[in-house]
Every structure is written in C-alpha cells, then in structure tokens.
Amino acid sequence: MAGGVQDSAAGAGSRCDVLHTDCPARDMVDHVTSRWGVWVLISLRSNDLRFFELREGIRGISEKMLAQALRLLVRDELVWRRVEPTTPPQVTYGLTGFGREVSEPLTELFDLITRRLPPAP
Amino acid sequence: MAGGVQDSAAGAGSRCDVLHTDCPARDMVDHVTSRWGVWVLISLRSNDLRFFELREGIRGISEKMLAQALRLLVRDELVWRRVEPTTPPQVTYGLTGFGREVSEPLTELFDLITRRLPPAP
C-alpha cells in the first residue's frame, strides 16, 4: 500500500527516510515540486515543446527561471533535451520515461484542485 | 501549444487556465507543492499529529516555517486544526477529506522517486 511514509521506513529500516535526512530523494522531490518545475512537467505531458513554446505556455515564467528549471530537470533525467544545429538553432524538450511517470501524479493533483475550485471568473 | 491540461477543461471554455493566468488554483497548487507543505501533508497521512510531533518528524523544518505552512494549509482547507484548552495547551493537526485526496498523488510521487533512487550508501 502507498500509505504511511513512516510505516515503510519503520518496517525496512535500511530505506532512506526522506523526512528525516538529507538524501538525494528529497532533493529530487524538491526539484519536481519546485515553483516552476511543476508547470514544465505538466506542460510537456501532451507534447514535446521548444524553449519559446514553454515560455509562452507558462505565463509568468522568466527565461532565466525556465532555463534553470529545465537544467535541473534534465540533470535529474526527468526531461531530455534535443538540439537541432540549424539556423536559427532549435532546442526541443520532452519527458523521459521516468519524467512521464512522475508527471502523472502531478497531473492528478492538478486536476483534483482545479475540479474542486469554483469556476473563477 | 495547447496541452493535455487544457483538454480536460476543454468544452468548458470558462474554466480557468492555470498555466496562463493567476487563478486561485495556481496558488493552491503552489501551496501544496511548497517546500514544506509537501512534507506536512505526507506526514499527516498516517496519523493526526501535534505541532511538536510534526517539527520532530520533518527534520530541517523550523518552527516558523512549520507554523507558516500549517496556516496556509488550514486556510486552503487541506488541514484541520483542533485546540485542546488544557495546560499545557495541545494543538492537533490532521487532513481534511480534500487534504487526504490531495495527499494521495503526492505520496505516489514520493514513492515513485524513492523507489527509483539507489538505496543510498
């Protein structure tokens, strides 16, 4: 069962307890749930996108933050990056297999919240 | 671009597009995925907990940040707060129905990542 983070740690003491220590998992969770990382992952769920498409799609993000978020996600192997050496150069981003797995609960979360909230004018 | 996100909202064009505007849903997602909110929600999945239990359980959190995160989550009605007027006073926190719904994909996310990561030396 998925329930009980402590439980799983209590049972298998060897498993890294994310809530109590600085383990790599905690960092990755922090990246995935970071202010902009969330929206990048959700945006890439439907299509691979180019840099400017992401920037346009996520209103409010700056180029700096987008670049930074993407760098982190690529490092964590949640997102891949393909460079087309044309002029002007094209760079496309997309989800890796793991990125797609991770983006699924994220989308669930997102849907849950938007479904509950009032239509909002 | 247009994403899968919009697709689910498609049909009801009036639905707020979280990726493009500043709508309340975006704020709530930000709260849920905030640095400490994540861990509070995950911690409360197994049991209701008191303030100091949360502080002990989430290593690295300061009282200030815990209080702030809790205030936000209570405001968003993801977490309830019960005050026992004893001496010393006891305050207990727990998940609301909606909080439990929301914490589920969060736990999934968490499990996905910890499962993938190396056992951590």
Place this chain on the structure above:
DNA sequence: CAGGATCCTATCCGATACTG
C-alpha cells in the same frame, strides 16, 4: 532562437526573544 552573464530587488528562512 536559445540561452548565459550581470545586476538588483523581493522573499525566504533561521535564530533569537517573547507571549498565552
């Protein structure tokens, strides 16, 4: 077009001190 480098501001956050 896709970013890196720089500068500067807003905010996050911890430490400390204080209250009910």
Place this chain on the structure above:
DNA sequence: CAGTATCGGATAGGATCCTG
C-alpha cells in the same frame, strides 16, 4: 507546548544586455 514578532543573511527571481 504552541505559537507570534523581529531582525539579518541567504536565496529566488525579474530585467536587461549579450552571444552563438
């Protein structure tokens, strides 16, 4: 115990300019 208030350093993040 369960917080609030305040201060100061660290960090996030926007704006602008510049490059391949």
